[in-house]
Every structure is written in structure tokens, then in C-alpha cells.
Amino acid sequence: MADKDKEVVHMTEGFGVDASVFTEVWFKLIWGIVMGVMSNVLADVYLRQAPHITTSNLSHANNTRRLRQTTCLLTNVGVSLLTGSFGFCVVFAAFSVTAATDFEQRWLPPNSFMFASVIASIGLGYLASGFWGMRDVLVTQAICFALATLSVALFGHMDSGDIKVAMQFGAACGSLINLYMGLLSMLGIGVLVLGIAFFTMRLRTHHSDQPRASLASLHVPVATWAWLGLLTFPALTVLGVRL
Amino acid sequence: VIQAGLVLTLFTLVAAGIAAMGVDESSTGLWCVLLGVSQSLAIFLLLRGDTASHEECDAVSTRIQEGIARQEQIKR
Numbered sequence: 001m002a003d004k005d006k007e008v009v010h011m012t013e014g015f016g017v018d019a020s021v022f023t024e025v026w027f028k029l030i031w032g033i034v035m036g037v038m039s040n041v042l043a044d045v046y047l048r049q050a051p052h053i054t055t056s057n058l059s060h061a062n063n064t065r066r067l068r069q070t071t072c073l074l075t076n077v078g079v080s081l082l083t084g085s086f087g088f089c090v091v092f093a094a095f096s097v098t099a100a101t102d103f104e105q106r107w108l109p110p111n112s113f114m115f116a117s118v119i120a121s122i123g124l125g126y127l128a129s130g131f132w133g134m135r136d137v138l139v140t141q142a143i144c145f146a147l148a149t150l151s152v153a154l155f156g157h158m159d160s161g162d163i164k165v166a167m168q169f170g171a172a173c174g175s176l177i178n179l180y181m182g183l184l185s186m187l188g189i190g191v192l193v194l195g196i197a198f199f200t201m202r203l204r205t206h207h208s209d210q211p212r213a214s215l216a217s218l219h220v221p222v223a224t225w226a227w228l229g230l231l232t233f234p235a236l237t238v239l240g241v242r243l
Numbered sequence: 244v245i246q247a248g249l250v251l252t253l254f255t256l257v258a259a260g261i262a263a264m265g266v267d268e269s270s271t272g273l274w275c276v277l278l279g280v281s282q283s284l285a286i287f288l289l290l291r292g293d294t295a296s297h298e299e300c301d302a303v304s305t306r307i308q309e310g311i312a313r314q315e316q317i318k319r
Contacts (some may be wrong), residue, residue: 111290138259138278138279139275145285146252146253147256149249149285150253150256176263
């Protein structure tokens with residue numbers, strides 16, 4: 001019991017663990033459903049503002065939307081049941097909106113939402129762990145912002161929107177240890193996906209005269225990738241895997 | 244504008260590093276304030292630079308369209 005508690009504290013260090021009504025399973029379940037529905041509704045609102053929604057392949061678009069809505073709801077409920085942190089559930093739901101719009105239309109929510117969610121994360125860090133909690137969230141999002149900005153300036157392979165995604169990701173991680181675990185999870189997922197993509201392309205082009213498609217030409221939905229990293233590290237921590 | 248934003252971004256990284264190593268609440272608080280101010284300024288400058296580049300893109304596309312229109316006139 002004590003070891004399990006330690007793992008939960010480790011996982012949600014940035015936003016603390018609530019000892020109030022949030023320990024009740026029924027409340028966590030309801031809260032997860034509310035967060036999942038709200039992130040889906042917000043994602044729909046922002047996707048309506050996207051200028052490049054196409055109706056040419058409507059069945060494909062509908063399937064993507066259904067997949068996004070189901071995944072968003074289930075993961076928010078799962079995270080709410082697993083983490084035991086009210087703050088982490090809120091920032092995860094906010095990041096789910098960004099990941100959902102990026103996954104569906106390669107479109108990010110407006111600056112007002114992205115910056116407001118970062119500021120809200122800093123406030124939640126203060127509510128959960130006082131000054132040091134606020135400091136942790138402020139530092140992690142600033143490190144992500146600076147590293148993303150410098151990589152955009154130096155290499156130019158990323159978009160300016162990726163800087164905002166990096167800020168939101170850092171704020172959602174909430175502490176340096178969580179950021180480290182989130183980045184390692186992202187790296188693992190990236191290697192896995194690239195491996196599968198490379199293997200699939202190799203199979204597809206093995207008997208054809210066409211040149212192999214370049215992996216560099218793939219468009220990477222960075223927000224969805226970061227969201228998967230954010231989802232993986234709490235799951236790994238609950239399973240007892242330390243990165 | 245973008246260069247100033249990048250310099251402030253570097254300062255943000257340094258301030259974040261020092262704030263992360265915080266020893267006591269007062270000195271860490273000071274570095275957190277510097278971090279917040281420098282990051283806000285960097286974001287403001289980078290967004291301003293981004294907006295300026297959009298305007299430049301619009302100006303270039305207008306010039307290209309004018310060039311295409313002139314070429315068509317010459318062809319006629």
C-alpha cells in the first residue's frame with residue numbers, strides 16, 4: 001500500500017495528490033467523463049475554425065472523428081482513475097484538446113487557449129504544492145519553450161506552433177522528473193512508430209520499381225505524439241516501470 | 244525583433260536552470276519572476292516577428308501576382 005502511494009506521488013509530483021473527495025472512485029469516474037466530454041466539445045469548436053476542412057473524403061473524416069472522440073473520452077477517464085490528482089486531470093484534458101485537433105486536421109487551437117492552459121497549469125501547480133509546485137510548472141514549461149524555440153531557429157524543421165505545443169507539454173508534465181519521463185516515453189513511441197512505418201514502406205516497395213518513400217516526408221502530428229508520451233508515463237509508473 | 248526574442252529565449256533557459264536549482268524561496272522567487280518576464284517578452288517579440296513575416300509574405304505574393312498579370316499583358 002505504501003509503495004503504491006509512493007508511485008502515485010512520484011507520477012503526479014508536479015500537481016500533487018489530492019486527499020479530499022478526489023480519492024473516491026465514483027468521483028474520479030464522473031470527473032474523467034466530464035473532462036473527456038469537455039475536451040471533445042472544445043476540440044469540435046476549434047476544428048470548426050480550421051480553414052482547411054475538406055469534405056472530399058467524408059467517410060474517412062468521420063472515422064477519424066469517431067476514433068478521436070472515443071480515444072479522448074476513454075483516456076481522460078483512465079487518467080482520472082489512475083492518477084489521483086485533480087490538477088493533472090485538468091491539464092491532461094486541456095492537452096487532449098490540442099492533441100485531438102492536431103490529430104484530426106493538423107490544426108492547433110488558437111493562442112488564447114494554448115497560453116491560457118499554460119497559465120492555468122501554473123495556477124494549478126500553486127494550488128497543489130504551493131510556491132514550489134508553481135516553480136516546477138513554470139520551469140518545465142520554460143525549458144520546453146526555450147528548447148523548442150532554439151530548435152526552430154537553428155534547424156527550421158519544426159513549425160512555430162510546435163513551440164506552443166512544447167510549452168503546453170512542459171506545463172502538463174509539471175516537474176522535471178515527469179518531463180524526463182515524458183520525453184523518454186515520446187522517444188520510445190517515436191522509435192516504435194518509425195520502425196513500423198519503415199517496415200511497412202519496405203514491404204510495400206519491395207517488389208515495385210518505385211523509389212521508397214522518404215521517412216522525412218512524413219508529417220508528424222507533434223501534439224498527438226507528445227500527448228501519447230504524456231499518457232504513457234503515468235501508465236508505466238502505475239505498472240511499476242521506472243524510466 | 245526575432246533576434247531579440249531569441250536572446251531573451253536563451254536568457255529564459257538560463258533563468259529556468261537557476262530557478263530549478265533553487266536554494267531558498269526568496270532567491271528562487273526572484274529567478275522565477277525574471278523567468279516569467281523574459282519568457283513573456285520573448286513570446287511577444289517572436290509573435291510580433293511572426294506577424295511581420297506574414298505581412299512580408301503577403302507583400303511578396305502581391306508582387307508575384309502583379310508580375311504574372313504583367314507577363315500576360317505582354318503576351319497579348
